[in-house]
Amino acid sequence: MSNPKGLEWLITTSSFEDVFIPEEFNEEHLQIKDLATQFLQKEVVPNFDKIECKEDNIMANILKKAGDVGLLGSAVPEEFEGLGKDFVTTSIINESLGAGYSFSVAYAAHTGIGTLPILFFGTENQKQKYVPKLASGQLMGAYGLTEPTSGSDALSAKTTAVLSADKKHYILNGQKCWITNGGFADIYTVFAKIDGTKFTAFIIERGMPGFTQGLEEHKMGIKGSSTVQLYFQDCLVPVENVLGDIGRGHIIAFNILNIGRLKLCIATLGAAKGAAKESAQYANTRQQFKLPLATFGAIKFKISEMVIKIWMIESLSYRIAHNVDIKEKQFIQDGKTFNEASLGAAEEFAVECSIAKVAGSEMLNYVVDEGVQIHGGNGFSDEYLISRAYRDSRINRIFEGTNEINRLLIFDMIIKRALAGKIDLLTAAKKIQNDLLGIPDFSIKNQIDLFENLKNTLENYKKAILLVAGAATQKLNEKIATEQELIMNISDMIIETYICESGLLRLLKLNSKKTVDIQIENRIVETYFYDVSFKIAKYGQDAINIFASGDEQKMMLLALKRFTKCDPINPKESRRIIAKDFLQKQGSN
Numbered sequence: 001m002s003n004p005k006g007l008e009w010l011i012t013t014s015s016f017e018d019v020f021i022p023e024e025f026n027e028e029h030l031q032i033k034d035l036a037t038q039f040l041q042k043e044v045v046p047n048f049d050k051i052e053c054k055e056d057n058i059m060a061n062i063l064k065k066a067g068d069v070g071l072l073g074s075a076v077p078e079e080f081e082g083l084g085k086d087f088v089t090t091s092i093i094n095e096s097l098g099a100g101y102s103f104s105v106a107y108a109a110h111t112g113i114g115t116l117p118i119l120f121f122g123t124e125n126q127k128q129k130y131v132p133k134l135a136s137g138q139l140m141g142a143y144g145l146t147e148p149t150s151g152s153d154a155l156s157a158k159t160t161a162v163l164s165a166d167k168k169h170y171i172l173n174g175q176k177c178w179i180t181n182g183g184f185a186d187i188y189t190v191f192a193k194i195d196g197t198k199f200t201a202f203i204i205e206r207g208m209p210g211f212t213q214g215l216e217e218h219k220m221g222i223k224g225s226s227t228v229q230l231y232f233q234d235c236l237v238p239v240e241n242v243l244g245d246i247g248r249g250h251i252i253a254f255n256i257l258n259i260g261r262l263k264l265c266i267a268t269l270g271a272a273k274g275a276a277k278e279s280a281q282y283a284n285t286r287q288q289f290k291l292p293l294a295t296f297g298a299i300k301f302k303i304s305e306m307v308i309k310i311w312m313i314e315s316l317s318y319r320i321a322h323n324v325d326i327k328e329k330q331f332i333q334d335g336k337t338f339n340e341a342s343l344g345a346a347e348e349f350a351v352e353c354s355i356a357k358v359a360g361s362e363m364l365n366y367v368v369d370e371g372v373q374i375h376g377g378n379g380f381s382d383e384y385l386i387s388r389a390y391r392d393s394r395i396n397r398i399f400e401g402t403n404e405i406n407r408l409l410i411f412d413m414i415i416k417r418a419l420a421g422k423i424d425l426l427t428a429a430k431k432i433q434n435d436l437l438g439i440p441d442f443s444i445k446n447q448i449d450l451f452e453n454l455k456n457t458l459e460n461y462k463k464a465i466l467l468v469a470g471a472a473t474q475k476l477n478e479k480i481a482t483e484q485e486l487i488m489n490i491s492d493m494i495i496e497t498y499i500c501e502s503g504l505l506r507l508l509k510l511n512s513k514k515t516v517d518i519q520i521e522n523r524i525v526e527t528y529f530y531d532v533s534f535k536i537a538k539y540g541q542d543a544i545n546i547f548a549s550g551d552e553q554k555m556m557l558l559a560l561k562r563f564t565k566c567d568p569i570n571p572k573e574s575r576r577i578i579a580k581d582f583l584q585k586q587g588s589n
């Protein structure tokens, strides 16, 4: 791919040649996957209960061991004693450790929000002082943005910073809450407003005078992950610990989130694969009515849905991760610094990162919820891992920007890019009008060519988005911001379409290799497309019915019907084939 651009997929036809798929992992990728998986099995899994009880500072100790084998520094350049690996490689580690429950959260917080702000925004001195030690695990990192009265509205933070009379320190006063790794971290990136207005980041070290922490929170899930409040009472922070530019803390906060959202999605993959495996093994083993649960159609449905959703999200995750890598390389070739290139690449795909965050966290919630259901009463018992998987998954819809905020952002970022001339939505929307003048084809075709049908269906889903989003923004202008229900509908259409496209492109690429049997993948993609046609139709109808009326409403609903048409399949047959394959591969526990 010569020049990947965020959102381009929405207005053009994407080529399978341009996407990276997990089947293309190279030798190094597989080695690192093996390393991370072995680490999980050896150091984390046997300690699940101890981690849950926060025994003997165990989380920090395991993180330190992860540092010893290089797992904390994969994204850190070699000059700061990291491995300097690309985003795909780092993602592979995140996925592999994703089945580590609380450990996975602590790991992600340390290597992400705990390390990256200093790596990307620190001065040379700050980077030399902290980053090698964060990458090796000698220091543990955390990130303090949220406050009791400012969560989603992070910029309304009340923590203040005032320059001391001798101009050597900033004096911080305020409170942060929900700080992951807060109980044992050595280094914190904390946001405060200088003179009550200039939102700025600071590097806080444990032990600085006036800095204390609260007790561990008692949480619904990820109980082994340390979460505390931080208190700043006339806390003296040396001026050299200002991170980035004064008054530009939001640049740090928002840029770090883009990367975090994609990583969160990738971690949900690891968690979901673990939960699906547990569920399949249980279904194969447990008998009721003298038959294994796995023989019942209702259970096969759930297993196949898990497989379908996981495969589709996997396709999307590595597609984005690779795009970020290509973009970063390109920026470096264009003369940008490492920091500019890394942040610029993540920013380019910020919409896709938000899509991934929502899609991954909701996929995982489905998998663990139905996983508990497959386990019946045992699923409600702490003795079974699925119970922990269920409790620990819920947080993913809340942090790294709630899923509501991310849905709002998806739409907002698209409109802003269109207004800035970065994406030509207008021409694309006008083209839809022309298409609508053609004669609609409501006939049911034989499935002569599955791929061509799916490609057409996908292009139609995109048209449905442009139809609804274009008309809604034209009609409501800036008032659309107050119609959040409508924005949610449009964002859901966008999310589902991007998932569809990512899965289809992976399937087409696999098909082009002609070396693998893709029967199951065919079924996965066609079943997802089939389901999504109803979903997109519903989101679209709801949206149209919010802002249109009379003839316009009728016309738009008709057009939507045309664009959400999907060739019928026998979903039961497809799901049974998918479930059978997965259940056979998992064996019994």
Ligand SMILES: Cc1cc2nc3c(=O)[nH]c(=O)nc-3n(C[C@H](O)[C@H](O)[C@H](O)COP(=O)(O)OP(=O)(O)OC[C@H]3O[C@@H](n4cnc5c(N)ncnc54)[C@H](O)[C@@H]3O)c2cc1C
Binding pocket: 109, 143, 144, 145, 146, 150, 151, 152, 153, 177, 178, 179, 180, 181, 219, 222, 227, 395, 398, 399, 400, 401, 402, 403, 404, 405, 484
């Ligand atoms: C276990 C855990 C670990 C965390 N770790 C960290 C950490 O390490 N560092 C850190 O800084 N923070 C951390 N957080 C905080 C987390 O990022 C926030 O909880 C999250 O951003 C939501 O903020 P809030 O809890 O204040 O909810 P609120 O912002 O009060 O939101 C409540 C509900 O209202 C919705 N809502 C809010 N605003 C809008 C709007 N404009 N339109 C529509 N709906 C809206 C939200 O989507 C949500 O459903 C953590 C939280 C938890 C629970």
